[in-house]
Amino acid sequence: MFELVQVSERTYYIQSPAKIGLVKLGGDEVCLIDSGNDKDAGRKIRQILDANKWKLTAIYNTHSNADHVGGNRYLQNQTGCRIFAPGIERDFTVHPILETAFLYGGYPVKELRHKFLMAQDSDASLLTTGTLPEGFELIPLPGHFFDMCGFRTPDDVVFLADCLSSRETLEKYRIGFIYDVAAYLDTLEKVKDMSAAMFIPSHAAATEDIRELAQYNIDTVNEIAAKILDLCAEPLCFEQLLQMLFREYSLTMNFEQYVLVGSTVRSYLSWLKDKGGLAAMFEDGMLLWRRS
Numbered sequence: 514m515f516e517l518v519q520v521s522e523r524t525y526y527i528q529s530p531a532k533i534g535l536v537k538l539g540g541d542e543v544c545l546i547d548s549g550n551d552k553d554a555g556r557k558i559r560q561i562l563d564a565n566k567w568k569l570t571a572i573y574n575t576h577s578n579a580d581h582v583g584g585n586r587y588l589q590n591q592t593g594c595r596i597f598a599p600g601i602e603r604d605f606t607v608h609p610i611l612e613t614a615f616l617y618g619g620y621p622v623k624e625l626r627h628k629f630l631m632a633q634d635s636d637a638s639l640l641t642t643g644t645l646p647e648g649f650e651l652i653p654l655p656g657h658f659f660d661m662c663g664f665r666t667p668d669d670v671v672f673l674a675d676c677l678s679s680r681e682t683l684e685k686y687r688i689g690f691i692y693d694v695a696a697y698l699d700t701l702e703k704v705k706d707m708s709a710a711m712f713i714p715s716h717a718a719a720t721e722d723i724r725e726l727a728q729y730n731i732d733t734v735n736e737i738a739a740k741i742l743d744l745c746a747e748p749l750c751f752e753q754l755l756q757m758l759f760r761e762y763s764l765t766m767n768f769e770q771y772v773l774v775g776s777t778v779r780s781y782l783s784w785l786k787d788k789g790g791l792a793a794m795f796e797d798g799m800l801l802w803r804r805s
Contacts, residue, residue, distance in 0.1 A: 515557040517565075520711050520719065521668040527561065529554060531580040531715045534664070534672045537567075538646050544571045545594075546664055546672050547715070548584030551628045555587030562592075573640060574598040575654075575674035576661035577605035577612060581715070583628060585635035597640035599651075600660025606637040616772040624768040654704075656697025657690065669710040676700050677730040679717035687762045688737055689730075691777050694784035698734060701727045741781055742790055748801040754778065 516528045517535070527533040533554075534546025543562070548555060562569055569592045574582050577598060585596050585606065598606045605611045609631045613621035616630065625631070638644065640662070642651050648667030654676040655661060664672045676697070678689045691697045705727040712723040720726070744757050755775055759766055764774065782802055785791040792805045 515554075515561070517561050518719075520670050520713070521666075523668050524666045524670040524711075526672075526713050526719065527558060529557075531675075532672075532713055532719075533558065533584075534666075534713065535561075536646070536649075536666050538570065541566055541568045542570050543567045544573060544646060545569065545588075546573050547575055547581040547674075548572050548588055550580040550583040550632075552584065552587045552633070555584030555591070558584060558588060559591055568592070569594045571595045571597065571646075573645070573664060574602065574606060574637065575663060575672065575715070576658045577602040577609070577632075578658060578675065579609065579612065579628060579630055579632040581674070582606050582609075582635065583632040585637070586633040589635055596635055596637040597644050598637045599640040599653075599662045602658065602660050603637050603639050605659075606632075607634055609634055613772075616776050621772075622768065625772060629769065630772075654700050656693050656695075656700045658692050665709065671707065671709040671712050673704065673712055673714045673723070675715050676704060677714055677717060677723075677727055679714075680726065680729055682716060683729065683733050686764065687733065688758065688764075688774050688777055689733070690773050691734070691780050694734065694738075694780050695787075698731060701731050701734075705731075738781060738785060738790075741778070741785065742804050745791060745802050745804045748794065748796070748803040750799050750801055751775075751779070751782070754782075754802065 517525055519525050523537045525535040529549055533549055535543055537543050571594050589596055613625045613631050650665035652663040654663045654674055657675045661674050663674050705724050711719055713719050755778055786793055790805055792803050794801050
């Protein structure tokens with residue numbers, strides 16, 4: 514873990530729970546794409562930088578989930594590097610309580626206020642095309658989270674963030690976290706048509722051909738949607754539906770899974786209602802969902 518892997522002349526990634534990109538900018542200067550999940554990840558990245566006598570100038574965050582921005586503060590304090598994050602992701606990076614509050618739907622219980630869901634705050638600026646190093650391309654990848662993005666480096670390596678999961682992860686858990694299902698599917702269709710020297714997803718193996726994995730992620734989304742429609746043959750409240758899905762996919766209920774899977778299921782419900790596949794009704798003080 515935290516092995517430095519060279520992909521091309523200028524582009525590397527650090528193998529970690531969420532892959533971290535490293536790109537040489539010229540001389541001894543480098544930038545990072547994401548920073549790992551916590552201060553310990555930041556320390557290990559700093560050791561790699563020191564061993565290679567590299568100077569960190571900037572961190573470009575793909576999105577604000579804690580496993581991608583958790584090393585920000587440590588590395589910024591140690592090196593003085595700048596941090597950039599896209600759109601609303603910048604606000605979540607500066608104010609990480611927003612992520613847990615969004616997932617829970619209110620002030621989060623203490624069991625959710627930990628580094629897995631809530632990184633340390635860091636001083637991030639808004640990411641734009643003008644803030645990127647020369648030769649970088651900013652790639653919008655919405656769906657998994659609000660304004661998530663990826664990057665194409667000058668030597669044609671594409672970092673895809675969390676826009677798809679590995680086959681192994683989906684086979685184990687089935688329901689991957691999604692904020693906007695429609696945008697997520699649009700992003701996957703776009704990714705299927707991309708070409709690059711190498712693709713680096715955060716949570717799947719690096720590959721020269723991303724099409725098969727992108728299609729598997731699409732198929733899994735459609736499977737989950739079909740299962741929700743099937744379960745909603747009779748009116749169900751959200752908690753009943755969530756319980757049925759946990760049983761169907763043999764998931765273990767705890768606070769983390771309740772908010773991550775629960776938030777995703779709510780996103781499916783919104784998407785299916787907007788498409789006309791589900792109807793919502795209020796009966797006896799409850800919001801019920803039923804297949805149209």
